[in-house]
Amino acid sequence: MAVQAPEQSADTAATAAADVSLGPAVALSCRECGARNPLGPLFACEECFGPLEVAYDLPTGDPEGLRKRIEAGPASIWRYAPLLPVPADVADQPNTDPGFTRLVKADNLARELGVAAAGGTLHVKDDSGNPTHSFKDRVVAIAVEAARAFGFTTLSCSSTGNLAGAVGAAAARAGFRSCVFIPHDLEQGKVVMAAVYGGDLVGIEGTYDDVNRFCSELIGDPLGEGWGFVNVNLRPYYGEGSKTLAYEIAEQLGWELPDQIVIPIASGSQLTKIDKGFKELIALGLVADKPYRIFGAQAEGCSPVSRAFKDGHDVVRPVKPDTIAKSLAIGNPADGPYVLDIARRTGGAVEDVTDAQIVDAITLLARTEGIFAETAGGVTVGVTRKLIEDGLLDPSLNTVVLNTGDGLKTLDAVADAARPSATIRPSLDAFRAAGLA
Amino acid sequence: MAVQAPEQSADTAATAAADVSLGPAVALSCRECGARNPLGPLFACEECFGPLEVAYDLPTGDPEGLRKRIEAGPASIWRYAPLLPVPADVADQPNTDPGFTRLVKADNLARELGVAAAGGTLHVKDDSGNPTHSFKDRVVAIAVEAARAFGFTTLSCSSTGNLAGAVGAAAARAGFRSCVFIPHDLEQGKVVMAAVYGGDLVGIEGTYDDVNRFCSELIGDPLGEGWGFVNVNLRPYYGEGSKTLAYEIAEQLGWELPDQIVIPIASGSQLTKIDKGFKELIALGLVADKPYRIFGAQAEGCSPVSRAFKDGHDVVRPVKPDTIAKSLAIGNPADGPYVLDIARRTGGAVEDVTDAQIVDAITLLARTEGIFAETAGGVTVGVTRKLIEDGLLDPSLNTVVLNTGDGLKTLDAVADAARPSATIRPSLDAFRAAGLA
Numbered sequence: 001m002a003v004q005a006p007e008q009s010a011d012t013a014a015t016a017a018a019d020v021s022l023g024p025a026v027a028l029s030c031r032e033c034g035a036r037n038p039l040g041p042l043f044a045c046e047e048c049f050g051p052l053e054v055a056y057d058l059p060t061g062d063p064e065g066l067r068k069r070i071e072a073g074p075a076s077i078w079r080y081a082p083l084l085p086v087p088a089d090v091a092d093q094p095n096t097d098p099g100f101t102r103l104v105k106a107d108n109l110a111r112e113l114g115v116a117a118a119g120g121t122l123h124v125k126d127d128s129g130n131p132t133h134s135f136k137d138r139v140v141a142i143a144v145e146a147a148r149a150f151g152f153t154t155l156s157c158s159s160t161g162n163l164a165g166a167v168g169a170a171a172a173r174a175g176f177r178s179c180v181f182i183p184h185d186l187e188q189g190k191v192v193m194a195a196v197y198g199g200d201l202v203g204i205e206g207t208y209d210d211v212n213r214f215c216s217e218l219i220g221d222p223l224g225e226g227w228g229f230v231n232v233n234l235r236p237y238y239g240e241g242s243k244t245l246a247y248e249i250a251e252q253l254g255w256e257l258p259d260q261i262v263i264p265i266a267s268g269s270q271l272t273k274i275d276k277g278f279k280e281l282i283a284l285g286l287v288a289d290k291p292y293r294i295f296g297a298q299a300e301g302c303s304p305v306s307r308a309f310k311d312g313h314d315v316v317r318p319v320k321p322d323t324i325a326k327s328l329a330i331g332n333p334a335d336g337p338y339v340l341d342i343a344r345r346t347g348g349a350v351e352d353v354t355d356a357q358i359v360d361a362i363t364l365l366a367r368t369e370g371i372f373a374e375t376a377g378g379v380t381v382g383v384t385r386k387l388i389e390d391g392l393l394d395p396s397l398n399t400v401v402l403n404t405g406d407g408l409k410t411l412d413a414v415a416d417a418a419r420p421s422a423t424i425r426p427s428l429d430a431f432r433a434a435g436l437a
Numbered sequence: 438m439a440v441q442a443p444e445q446s447a448d449t450a451a452t453a454a455a456d457v458s459l460g461p462a463v464a465l466s467c468r469e470c471g472a473r474n475p476l477g478p479l480f481a482c483e484e485c486f487g488p489l490e491v492a493y494d495l496p497t498g499d500p501e502g503l504r505k506r507i508e509a510g511p512a513s514i515w516r517y518a519p520l521l522p523v524p525a526d527v528a529d530q531p532n533t534d535p536g537f538t539r540l541v542k543a544d545n546l547a548r549e550l551g552v553a554a555a556g557g558t559l560h561v562k563d564d565s566g567n568p569t570h571s572f573k574d575r576v577v578a579i580a581v582e583a584a585r586a587f588g589f590t591t592l593s594c595s596s597t598g599n600l601a602g603a604v605g606a607a608a609a610r611a612g613f614r615s616c617v618f619i620p621h622d623l624e625q626g627k628v629v630m631a632a633v634y635g636g637d638l639v640g641i642e643g644t645y646d647d648v649n650r651f652c653s654e655l656i657g658d659p660l661g662e663g664w665g666f667v668n669v670n671l672r673p674y675y676g677e678g679s680k681t682l683a684y685e686i687a688e689q690l691g692w693e694l695p696d697q698i699v700i701p702i703a704s705g706s707q708l709t710k711i712d713k714g715f716k717e718l719i720a721l722g723l724v725a726d727k728p729y730r731i732f733g734a735q736a737e738g739c740s741p742v743s744r745a746f747k748d749g750h751d752v753v754r755p756v757k758p759d760t761i762a763k764s765l766a767i768g769n770p771a772d773g774p775y776v777l778d779i780a781r782r783t784g785g786a787v788e789d790v791t792d793a794q795i796v797d798a799i800t801l802l803a804r805t806e807g808i809f810a811e812t813a814g815g816v817t818v819g820v821t822r823k824l825i826e827d828g829l830l831d832p833s834l835n836t837v838v839l840n841t842g843d844g845l846k847t848l849d850a851v852a853d854a855a856r857p858s859a860t861i862r863p864s865l866d867a868f869r870a871a872g873l874a
Contacts, residue, residue, distance in 0.1 A: 075512050075537060094544065096807055100512060102534060102568070108610065129566050131539070131807065133845070169807030173545065179873060184860045189626070192848050195855035198804030200873050203860035214863035221865055223874040367635030370533055370568065370606030408570070408845040411629050418632035423621045423640035426651035428658055436616060436637050437660040 020149045024059065025085035028052040028236050031338070039085075041150050041233040051334070052236045053276075054085045063285035067255065070247075075100045077138055077244040083280060084244070085237050086145040095144055096170050098137035099244050101129040103252035103400070108368035113385055118395035123258070124381075125249055126371055126403050132193065133406035134327070134374070135270065136166035139241030143230035144174050146237035152228035154179055155199075156218075158211040159231075160266070160327045161190030162374075162405055167230055168197035179227070181211050186326065189409040207321065209331050231267075242270040246277025249400055250287050257281070257292050259397035262384045264376045264404055265296045265305050265350070266328045268335030275342045295393060296339050296350035297383035299323035299358060299375075305336045309343060309350035316340070324355045324413045325375040327405055349392045353382035361385065362407065363417050374405030375413050457586045461496065462522035465489040465673050468775070476522075478587050478670040488771070489673045490713075491522045500722035504692065507684075512537045514575055514681040520717060521681070522674050523582040532581055533607050535574030536681050538566040540689035540837070545805035550822055555832035560695070561818075562686055563808055563840050569630065570843035571764070571811070572707065573603035576678030580667035581611050583674035589665035591616055592636075593655075595648040596668075597703070597764050598627030599811075599842055604667055605634035616664070618648050623763065626846040644758065646768050668704075679707040683714025686837055687724050694718070694729050696834035699821045701813045701841055702733045702742050702787065703765045705772030712779045731779050732830060733787035734820035736760035736795060736812070742773045746780060746787035753777070761792045761850045762812040764842055786829045790819035798822065799844065800854050811842030812850050 020039045028037040032050025042052055059066055059082050066082065073079030077099030078091040091097070103123050109115075110122035130137040140163070147155055155171040155178045157163050164180045171178035178199030182191070183206060195201045204211045218224040219232055230238045250257055257278055263271040275294055281287045298306045301323025308316045316336030321329035333339070343350050353361070358375055361382035365371050373381070380401050387393035407414065424430040431437065457476045465474040469487025479489055496503055496519050503519065510516030514536030515528040528534070540560050546552075547559035567574040577600070584592055592608040592615045594600050601617040608615035615636030619628070620643060632638045641648045655661040656669055667675045687694055694715055700708040712731055718724045735743045738760025741753045753773030758766035770776070780787050790798070795812055798819035802808050810818070817838050824830035844851065861867040868874065 076539075094542075097539060097541075102513075104534075107531065108612070126568075129568065131563070131566065132809070133570070133843075165809075169803075169809070171807075172804050173807035175545070182857075184857075188852070189845050189848060191857065192852055192855045193809055193845060195857060196800060196803045196809050196844065196851055197807055198800065200858040201856075202868070202871065202873065203857045204863045205860065206863045210863045214865075214868075217865055218868065223865060223869060363633060363635065366606075366633045367609050370608075370610035370634055372569070372602075372606070372630055372633050406570075406845070407633065408626050408630060408843070411626060414633055415625070415629055418629045419638075420619075420621075420628065420632060420640045421637040423642065426641045426643045426647045428651075428654055428660060431639070431651075431655065432660060434639065436639065 021087050022085040022146065022149055023081060023088055024056045024083065025054045026057050027055045029055040041228065043233050043235045054236050054240050058083060058280065058284060060284060066284065067286055070251065077141060077241070080244055080247045083247065084142060085240055086142060090145055093145070094174050095141050096131040096137050096173055098130040098141050100248060102126045103249060104369055104371065106369050109365065112364065112368055113388055113395065115388070115395040115399065120394070120396045121398045123400045124365070124369060124371060124403055125245065125400055128373065128403060128406040132165040132169045133409065134162035134166065135242070135245065135404040136162045138244050139238045140166040140170045140230055142241040143228065143234040143238040144170050146234050147176065147228035150228065152226055153177060154227045155230060156180055156215070156227045157230045158208065158215040160208050160329055161186045161194065161409065162327050163231065164194035164201065165190065168194050168199050171199055172197040181215055183208055183211055187410055187412060189411060193409070207331065208329055239269045239273055242273035243277035243280070245402070246274040247281065250281050255287050257287050257290055258400040260293045260295065260393055260399040262295045262297055262380045262399065262401045264328055264380050264402060265298050265333060265339060266330045268305060268333045268339040271296055272335050272338045272342060292346060293348040294342050294346045295348040295383070295387060296343055297380045298350065298352040299325035299328055299379050300352045300354045302329045302331060303352035304331065305333055305339050306350045306352040308336065309340055314340060325358055325379050327374060327376045328379060349387060351383045351387055351392070353379060353386055357382040359414055359417055362414055371403060372407035373403040374407055375410045376405045377403035458524050459522040459583065459586055460518060460525055461493045461520065462491045463494050464492045466492040478665065480670050480672045491673050491677050495520060495717065495721060497721060503721065504723055507688065514578060514678070517681055517684045520684065521579060522677055523579060527582055530582070531611050532578050533568040533574050533610055535567040535578050537685060539563045540686060541806055541808065543806045546802065549801065549805055550825055550832065552825070552832040552836065557831070557833045558835045560837045561802070561806060561808060561840055562682065562837055565810065565840060565843035569602040569606045570846065571599035571603065572679070572682065572841040573599045575681050576675045577603040577607045577667055579678040580665065580671040580675040581607050583671050584613065584665035587665065589663055590614060591664045592667060593617055593652070593664050594667045595645065595652040597645050597766055598623045598631065598846065599764050600668065601631035601638065602627065605631050605636050608636055609634040618652055620645055620648055624847055624849060626848060630846070644768070645766055676706045676710050679710035680714035680717070682839070683711040684718065687718050692724050694724050694727055695837040697730045697732065697830055697836040699732045699734055699817045699836065699838045701765055701817050701839060702735050702770060702776060703767045705742060705770045705776040708733055709772050709775045709779060729783060730785040731783045732785040732820070732824060733776050733780055734817045735787065735789040736762035736765055736816050737789045737791045739766045739768060740789035741768065742770055742776050743787045743789040745773065746777055751777060762795055762816050764811060764813045765816060786824060788820045788824055788829070790816060790823055794819040796851055796854055799851055808840060809844030810840040811844055812847045813842045814840035
C-alpha cells in the first residue's frame, strides 16, 4: 500500500457530499475493505486507510440507447459523461475538453514487429493530440469537475511534468488559481509549458517521490487549505479519467475490446483504470464479453513493478529512478500491487526496456507511423517489441499500444538521433555534393 | 504575382490526368485568366503563368443529405472528403488524418478584450491538436493524396519548420521517401521534429525565401525528378487543405459562419482558402448566406501585406523578415494581392504586432484559456486586441481567432516569461518562505 495518508477532513467531505452532483457517481468505495465513503475530497478509506475509488450507479438496461447517446456526443471525453463522475452539463463548463484522440492503425509498425506476418493487427492510441499533449488532460479534466463540486479555489499537484502542464492549462481555463510542484530538473519544454499558463510553478530540489511527500505534508497543513491536489485529495476522481482511454479504444475499434493492450506504468493508476473501463463496458453490454490481456511497460531505470512481476512477488519494492523516461519515473508506484494482479489475472506481463531501447523505439514509431512520442511512448513500443521477441505477446492477435505523451516535451532524448542530414548553401551543386538526391 | 514559374512537365501532368481520381476535383483553373488545365502536378497556368487552383464538380442539390453525410464521417478532415481533391476512399489510406480540432469558446479572453462587455463572442480554433501540432498537417494530407495519384515517390518542401514536420510525418506513414529543406537556424523543436521521422532534412544557409528559391531550381532540375514538392508542384492541392478550417469552424458553430475571423498571414494562402471554403459552404446551402469579415495578421518584423493594406496598395513589396514569428516569416508572400483583395472586399483589415506584443498575447491566451500557442497564435491574438482597440474589429459580433501552431515549438519566445515562481527544498518552511501559499 503505497498511498500515503496525511490528514484528510472528513467534515469537509461530509458537508460537500450532501449537495454534490457528480452524475452517476454515488460513493467512494475502498479497494481494500470495500467500505463505502461519501463523495468528497477523500483519498483514503476512513475504515482501513485503503485507497478509494468512485462507485457508480451506471445506466444499465439499454446498451443500444447508451451507445447511440455516446456516438452523438461531443468529440471529447464528455461523450462518456454518463459513465464518469461529472455533472450532466459538464460539456458546457469551461474545461480543456480533452480526448477522442486518434487510434492509428499502425500497419507499417506491425510489419516491422512481425505482427502483420503473424496475422495480427497493431493500433497506436496517440494521446499526444490532447490539449497539452499528454493523457494527463483526461484525468485533470475530471479532477476539475470534482474541485468545482467541492468548492476548492486552488488546483495543485505533484508532477513529473506532463501533469503540471495539464493542471496549469485546465486551471487557467476553468477559473482556478493553480500552484504546482515539480522536480527542479525537468526538461525545458515541460517547465515552460507548466509556467506559461500564469499559475505558480514551484521547483522542488529532489525526485518526484520527494515532491510527492512534500505535497502530502502540505495537504495536512493549514497552508494547503482550500487546495484541491488533483492526484492526492482528488485522486479517486482524477483516476477515473483514464477509463476514457478504454472507452475510446473500444468505440474506435467498432465497440470491441482489443485482445492485448500495452500500457505504461508510472503510478500504475492508468493501467488499473483501463482494466476497470473494459470491465464496465462489458457489464453495460456496450461490448461483447471476451478475454483480454493487459501488459505493463516500464523503463529499466525505474522498473519496480516489472521486477516484482518477474520475481513472482505481490508487493513492489521502491527504487530510486534513473531513466530518460521521466514521466514514468515514480520509484514507489501506488498502484503497483494492483497492476501485478491485473497482469497476472489477464494473462499479460510487465516488462521493461533500457534507455537506448526507448530511443530506438521512439524513432521506430516516428519513421513507421509518423508519430513522435514522448519517452513514455518509446517505453510502450520498445516493450511491445521485447514482449513479441520473448513470446509473451501474441503477434497473431489484435494489439493496442498506448502513446501517452509528446516527443516535443522530451527533445533531449532524441536530439542526437534526429539531426539534419546536411547543411548546405542554397545551390544545386551544393545539394548534389551532399549526395541526398 | 509572386508565384515562381520554373519548368513544369506538362507531359507528366497530361499523362497523369487521364487516370487521376481525386474525388470532386475536375481541373486546375487559373486564378488570373480563368483557363482550365488538366489535373496534374502543375502550379502555374500554361496560358499566362498565373497560379492554379482546384476546380470542382461539387455535390449540390441535397444540402441536408450532405450535412448528414459529413456529420457521420470520421473525426478528421476526411469528413469533408466530398468537398476535397481526394479519392472517395481516402480515409482508408495511410495518412495522418488531421483536423477536427477544438473550437474553444474563449469567454475568459473575451472578457479581457472587451468582447464580452460589448455583447460579442470569441472562439479560438486551436490547430495545435493536429498530429504534428500545426495546421500544416491539413494541407500536407491533401498533398499526399495528390502525390499518390501522380506517382511521386519522394515528398519534399521548403519550410519554416512546421511544414517540415508535417511532411516528414505524413511521408513516413504514407510510405514516401522525404527530403525537406529548412533555413539552418530554426528552433530546436522544429528541427528535431522534422528529422525524427527518418527522412532527409537539409538545412539551407539563408532565409525561407532563399530556401524557396532553391526548391524552385531543384524542381526544374533532373535531381528533382519524381519529387512532389507539396508547396510547389503540388501546391494547388495542398492549398485546398486550408478550406477544412473553414468547414470545421462553420460546422462547430452549428453550421453557421462567424461574423469575423482573424487569420495569420505567411504566404497568405490559408486566408484565401478559408474565404473560398466559406463561399463553397454558402453555395452548397450548408450554411446561410451572410456577410463575414476576414482579417489578416502579421508580425511587424515581416509585415509586407499589412503595410500594403495600410498604404492602400494592390501589390505587396517584399521585405527581409526579422521577427520571432518564424512560421510567418515569408518576406515575399505569394498570395499577398489576393489577401488584400479579400480583406477589402469583406470589410476586414490587415494588421501587425511587435515581437513584444506577440509574447504578451501568447501568455494572455495561455492564462485565460489554457491554450499554449506558437508565435503565430500570438500574432493573431495580439492583432485581434489591436484591431478592437483601433475600432476595426467589432467586439459586439462573433469572432473566431486562429491558433495554427504549438507553443512547444517556439519555447524560446516565451522562456523568459514562463519561469518557475520559486525553487525550494521539499519542506513546508521553505514553501512558507517563498510566499506563495
